[in-house]
Every structure is written in structure tokens, then in C-alpha cells.
Amino acid sequence: MMWPSGKRDDVAVRTRRKDGTVSPENGTGPVTLGLFDWVDSDSVRGAGQLYRERLDLLADAEAHGFDIYQVAEHHGTPLGLVPSPSVFLAAAAMRTARIRLCPLVYVLPLYHPARLAEEIAMLDQLSGGRLEIGFGKGGNPYELLCYGIEPGEAQRRYDEAFGSVIQALESGRMPAPGTAAADMPLRTLQAPHPPIWYPTSNPQSVPLLGKRGINTILGFSFRSPAIEETRLCRDEYFAGVAAAPPQAAAGGAGAPSLRFGIMRNVYVGESDGEARDRAVAAMGVFHSQFTAVWRRHGDSRFSGQQDFARAVDEGRVIAGSAATVRAQLTAMLQASGCNHFAGAFAFGSLSLADARSSLERFAAGVAPALRELTPG
Numbered sequence: 273m274m275w276p277s278g279k280r281d282d283v284a285v286r287t288r289r290k291d292g293t294v295s296p297e298n299g300t301g302p303v304t305l306g307l308f309d310w311v312d313s314d315s316v317r318g319a320g321q322l323y324r325e326r327l328d329l330l331a332d333a334e335a336h337g338f339d340i341y342q343v344a345e346h347h348g349t350p351l352g353l354v355p356s357p358s359v360f361l362a363a364a365a366m367r368t369a370r371i372r373l374c375p376l377v378y379v380l381p382l383y384h385p386a387r388l389a390e391e392i393a394m395l396d397q398l399s400g401g402r403l404e405i406g407f408g409k410g411g412n413p414y415e416l417l418c419y420g421i422e423p424g425e426a427q428r429r430y431d432e433a434f435g436s437v438i439q440a441l442e443s444g445r446m447p448a449p450g451t452a453a454a455d456m457p458l459r460t461l462q463a464p465h466p467p468i469w470y471p472t473s474n475p476q477s478v479p480l481l482g483k484r485g486i487n488t489i490l491g492f493s494f495r496s497p498a499i500e501e502t503r504l505c506r507d508e509y510f511a512g513v514a515a516a517p518p519q520a521a522a523g524g525a526g527a528p529s530l531r532f533g534i535m536r537n538v539y540v541g542e543s544d545g546e547a548r549d550r551a552v553a554a555m556g557v558f559h560s561q562f563t564a565v566w567r568r569h570g571d572s573r574f575s576g577q578q579d580f581a582r583a584v585d586e587g588r589v590i591a592g593s594a595a596t597v598r599a600q601l602t603a604m605l606q607a608s609g610c611n612h613f614a615g616a617f618a619f620g621s622l623s624l625a626d627a628r629s630s631l632e633r634f635a636a637g638v639a640p641a642l643r644e645l646t647p648g
Contacts, residue, residue, distance in 0.1 A: 303605060303642050304525035306340045306614035307333040307631075308376070308535050311360070312561045313350035314621050322353060323360070325624040327367050329617065332628055334371040336635035339525040340404065341368075342376035342469075342614055347415040350561040358391045365399040372526050373399055376469055376489075377408035381421055381429035385436035386446040392466070393441070393458040401461035404487075404524055406469035407434055414565045441465035467524045469531075473497075478505045482512025487524035487531040489614060494555070494578065494588045496534060502608040506532050525612060533612030534604070537619050538590045539626070540597050540633040548584055551591035554620035555580040561620075590615070594637025602641055609647045 311326055313319075330341050343360060346352025354360045357375030364373055373395070378388060396403040409430035410416050413423035421429065436447035442464040444456045460466060470481055471489040475497075481488050490505055491497050497505075509532050524531040537555060541547025555578075563575040583589040587604060590597055605613065615634065618627040 301523075301527055301529040301611055301646070303610075303645050303647065304339040304527050304531060304533075304612045305337075305639060305642065306342050306374075306525060306533070306535075306612060307338050307371075308342045308344075308614040308616045309618060310344045310346070310351055310616070311353045312558060312619060313353055314557055314561075315350065319353050323363075325627075326618060327363060328624065329627055329631065330364055330371070331367055332631055334368045336631065337639065338371055338635075339527075340372040340374055342374045342406065344376060345379050346412070347379075347382075348418045349412070349415065349565040351564065358395055361395055361403075362398055365395065365402070368402075369400075370402075372402045372404055374404040374469060374524070375406050376471060377406035379410045379415075380407050380433040380437075381409055381416060381426045382419055383433055383437075385433050385440060386448060388433070389437050389440035389446065390456065390458055392437070393456065393460045396460040396462055396466055397458065403460070403462070404467045404469060405465070406471065407437075408470065411473075412565055414569050414571070438465065467522050469524055471535075475501070475505050475508075479508045479512040482509040482530070483516045485513070485516060485522040485530065487522070487533075487612075489533040489535050489612070492535050493537050493616065494559075494580070494583045496536070496588055499587070499604055499608050502534060502610065506609045527611075529611070531612040532610055533614055534608060534610050535614040535616070536588070536590045538597070538615040538617055538630065538634065539622070540592070540594055540630045540638065542593065544592045544596050547591040547593060547596075548581070550622070550626065551584060551589055552580045554622045554626075555583070555589055556620065558620035594633045597634065598638045598641050601638060602645065605642060605645055605647050611647050613642060 307330065309326055311322055333341065341364060343354055343357055344352050345354060345357050347355050357378060361373045361375060392405055409426045416423055416426055440447050440456060441460060444459055446454050446456050467487060469487045472478065473491055490502055513530055523529045539547050539551040541550060559578050566573065567575050580589060584591045587600060590600060601613065617631045
């Protein structure tokens with residue numbers, strides 16, 4: 273059941289504990305759908321044009337019933353032209369009315385906790401309580417170096433910032449030493465704070481995320497693990513959820529139950545052959561931008577030759593007709609038990625017209641089948 277706010281009735285997807293408290297189901301709720309975006313450069317269109325195009329695509333996603341828009345933060349790289357997710361999501365909040373909005377992620381080592389807590393509160397107010405917050409320590413050490421932060425310091429700075437931001441949002445007190453601490457006149461609409469996401473490529477981090485009530489996406493794009501490994505991690509995650517103390521539901525994408533998701537680049541075409549050719553060409557441009565900073569620093573760990581036709585065959589890139597994509601994603605979500613799918617529909621050399629037509633085909637011919645699944 274959908275309420276006017278866009279949130280689902282949580283009665284159907286929660287269970288009652290022996291002590292009488294109510295807790296989220298272990299991932300058995302309906303699948304939620306996200307539009308994921310790097311806002312990556314194609315070396316042809318300017319940043320202003322890409323921003324306008326992505327906001328148009330976001331409006332399409334909302335019209336087609338997507339649950340959440342998730343945008344990456346990157347620095348000094350053509351992989352991502354949104355170094356300030358807050359700025360871009362403020363514009364997104366003005367273009368939309370229902371879809372939820374999420375930085376995925378705020379790179380916490382780069383932020384002052386008091387400043388970020390205020391930005392989060394401001395965005396939640398601007399969006400009418402539609403914000404969700406993703407946190408991370410930064411996946412590329414060379415991007416941190418742009419700000420004078422040594423990679424070895426990232427985890428400590430992340431831990432300090434995370435604790436301070438959450439404390440500020442929950443208490444309404446700005447984190448500052450001594451007498452400099454002050455009340456926050458600006459608070460989030462969602463209490464005590466918006467739902468939290470932490471994407472990861474480290475299987476060892478997964479059980480703790482479940483215990484802490486943090487939504488996650490495992491792996492990203494062509495670097496994602498096999499579905500069998502994803503399933504093992506998913507089960508460990510929800511075992512962590514079940515072992516956690518009773519708490520209010522902190523589900524992402526507007527759902528009352530926690531989200532364990534996968535993310536893929538997606539192109540839905542008129543035919544399998546056309547879609548495959550278009551996706552492989554676009555991924556070649558995307559990969560060049562993905563590896564730009566690594567290559568600049570002489571680091572070859574991700575810059576080797578990629579076989580994106582094989583990636584399509586293996587399901588690490590999704591491309592095909594609506595019927596083919598529907599069958600593939602249905603099987604992937606059933607096998608993995610994931611209850612969230614994030615698709616990147618604009619990437620590499622794809623034009624806005626390409627992305628919009630792909631998204632429309634997905635919404636009409638794929639999304640209804642995914643929403644009928646109850647993984648777990």
C-alpha cells in the first residue's frame with residue numbers, strides 16, 4: 273500500500289518480536305528501485321549540459337515510479353562531476369516531489385561534521401523529508417590527496433566524522449569543542465535522522481552494517497562480485513539485522529525494512545543485439561573516465577583491458593531487450609535475495625535520448641516484474 277508521502281504501509285513487511293516490539297522483516301519486503309548516477313563526463317558535453325540532462329532524466333525516473341535517486345561524489349576526475357552532492361540534490365529537490373534523494377556517498381573524511389550536519393538538515397527540509405544519507409570513506413585514495421589527506425588517515429577521519437554527524441542530528445547540538453558547542457536551529461524533518469546507506473566492496477563489513485541498521489549496496493557496476501557471493505553476504509547481513517537490539521525501522525528507498533542492494537549499468541534497447549552493441553561502446557567511454565585518476569598516478573590496478581561484451585554475458589553489465597533484461601534481473605534478484613536494485617541508465621557515450629528511451633523501456637517492461645518479487 274502506498275501513502276501520499278510515497279512510503280509503504282509497514283504492517284505487511286514487519287514481524288512482531290517475542291518481547292512485543294516490532295522489527296523489519298529480514299529482506300522479504302517488496303523490491304525497491306533506484307536510479308544511480310555518477311554524472312560522468314563523456315569529454316564532449318559540458319558540465320552544465322550534463323547537469324540539465326541528468327535532472328531531466330531524474331524527473332523521468334520519478335514519473336516512472338522509481339523510489340530513490342542516488343548520486344556519487346568524486347573529486348578531480350571525469351568519473352564524477354558532482355563534487356558537492358548537496359548542491360546537486362538541492363536542485364534535484366526543486367525538480368521533484370516524490371522520489372527520495374541520496375548522496376551515495378558523502379566522502380566523510382572531507383567534511384567538517386558541524387557543516388555536514390547542517391547541510392543534511394537543510395536538504396531534508398528542502399526536499400520535504402525525502403533525503404537519505406550515504407556515508408563512505410572514499411574509494412579512491414588519489415581523490416583524498418587532492419585535499420591533502422593521506423589515505424592512511426581516511427578510516428580514522430571517517431569514524432570521527434560519522435559519530436559526530438549522527439550525534440549532532442540526534443541531539444540537535446552542533447559538534448564543537450568546549451564552549452563552542454551550540455544548539456542547531458535547523459533540524460531534519462525525519463527524526464532522529466534520515467535513513468543511512470553505506471555501500472561496500474568488503475564482505476567482512478556486511479554483518480556489522482546489518483547490526484547497525486544501515487542500508488547497503490554490495491559492489492558497483494562491472495566490479496561487482498558473483499551472485500553466489502552476493503547471496504552469502506546478503507544472508508550474513510540479515511543475520512546481523514536479526515541479532516541487533518530492537519530499533520525503529522531504518523529502511524532505505526522509502527521502505528520500512530532495510531535494503532541490501534546491487535547496482536549495475538543498464539541499457540534496455542529495442543533488440544538484444546542493438547542494446548549489447550550500444551552498452552559495450554558506452555562502457556568503453558565510461559571505463560576510460562573510471563580509470564583516469566588511477567592512470568594519472570601510474571596506478572594500473574583498474575586500467576587493464578576490459579571485455580565488456582563478456583561483462584554483459586556475466587551480468588556485470590545489463591543490456592538487452594526489455595524481455596531479456598526482465599528475465600536476467602528477475603533471476604539475479606531471486607538468486608541473490610537482494611531487495612533493492614540500483615540502475616545507472618546514463619553513462620559513457622549514451623545520449624540523453626538513449627538514456628531516456630532505455631529508462632522508459634525498463635519502467636514499462638522490467639520494473640513491474642521486479643516489484644512483484646519478494647526476495648528472501
